[in-house]
Amino acid sequence: MEKLIPQIDLVESVKNALFDAILTGEFLPGEKLAQDELAEKMGVSRQPIIQALRILSENGILCPHGKKGVAVSKLNKKNLQNLLQVRRELDCLAARLAAKRAKIREFEDHDYEQIDSLKKLIALSQLQMKGDNHANLVRNDLEFHKMIRSLSGNTFIQSTLEPHLLHQSRIFYITTVNRHQVIWEQHESIFEAILSGDANEAEHLTNAHTVEAEQLFEWYQEEIL
Amino acid sequence: MEKLIPQIDLVESVKNALFDAILTGEFLPGEKLAQDELAEKMGVSRQPIIQALRILSENGILCPHGKKGVAVSKLNKKNLQNLLQVRRELDCLAARLAAKRAKIREFEDHDYEQIDSLKKLIALSQLQMKGDNHANLVRNDLEFHKMIRSLSGNTFIQSTLEPHLLHQSRIFYITTVNRHQVIWEQHESIFEAILSGDANEAEHLTNAHTVEAEQLFEWYQEEIL
DNA sequence: TGTAGACTGACCGTATACAGTTAGGATGCA
């Protein structure tokens, strides 16, 4: 018999919907979010909305709007660089750990599935680059790094970065335009270094990969998002 | 005129109260938290409780309890080591950045206040070690590292580690017993290295300091908290 | 005596209700 669809709760749904809406630009940075309006739009009561807003505020995705309500956070250059710095450090750790696990053959079934998925993701991205698939390629990019973090065996790396994911997505949307070719070549090198069990090389490549994104911001203005 | 006491909202209060209760052992790992009971205890409605529980669940401090409700998360050895690994990486980054800022004299008024506070904190801890002040010294320990992160100039380091703070506190309570003398000597060395602007030394010392905590867990059993 | 099934009470998620506060406009005065 078919598995029943596990019905996720409303708070989670609202959270995801808001996440998407901010990412796609439906809600712009600085824009105030009214509970009533959101509730009506999504066809739920204010209760799940309030809870979702709280969580997103906790994550820094939303921020207080005057003395009343919340708004989409604006990120300035300094903030984004700080975020990318933290991200770099943890993704280097992830690459190093993943390679070490590969070397001592610590991978389990679950990991081999991830490796298969990674291969498919790289192949898919190569294909998508031929068309106009910026949004998809950004999604793949995020997915790639998520999988590497998974291969590290340290679940805290992903969960630690999770709250910043939306900000990261927004950054990637900006910084990866016309750079997918070089990005996915780097991804492939990192992946190979990990599989070969070369921790130093994996970390080195990841560092170079992530530092590039940071450097791109040198050219941007102060208020970006 | 005197400043008015800023009345923090109930959700925040509940969150803090739960945080404390878990830390002090009033709620034990694995123990289920009932909304009604908490609401009555704290003299508020279930609404703020629900929101606080959501946030703490999001942070991993609480976890689902069967198909209904939430419980205090149990941390096993593997999880704790993962957490400490992430913490080590980010605290090394913080130390490095703080030392770099010291070298190029980037500190501002706000930073010099932190430096003063740090000196006082170190002196205070030296005093407290003469008595039985385990809880206070643990608090100071957390505070010390928080201040170093602040000196790094990267606010994301602290905010990234914030959700794991409770777990960290619980870990420190266990691992620092009878080790305060050596811990605060290390803190002092790290602080000096930062002030002298020696980024490599600051990072090296921080790495040694944080790796010790990780190694202590080798001796613990699987299920700890 | 052990197990399966039904029932009931407790608890959770969501909706609705209410009260306090705030923001923004309108009005009056300079």
Place this chain on the structure above:
DNA sequence: TGCATCCTAACTGTATACGGTCAGTCTACA
């Protein structure tokens, strides 16, 4: 015409209400 004050409507935070589900117990039958 510009600014300050007052008022009102809207919106937020918290409380209460309600419906559905889950767990635990009790009973009946093997």
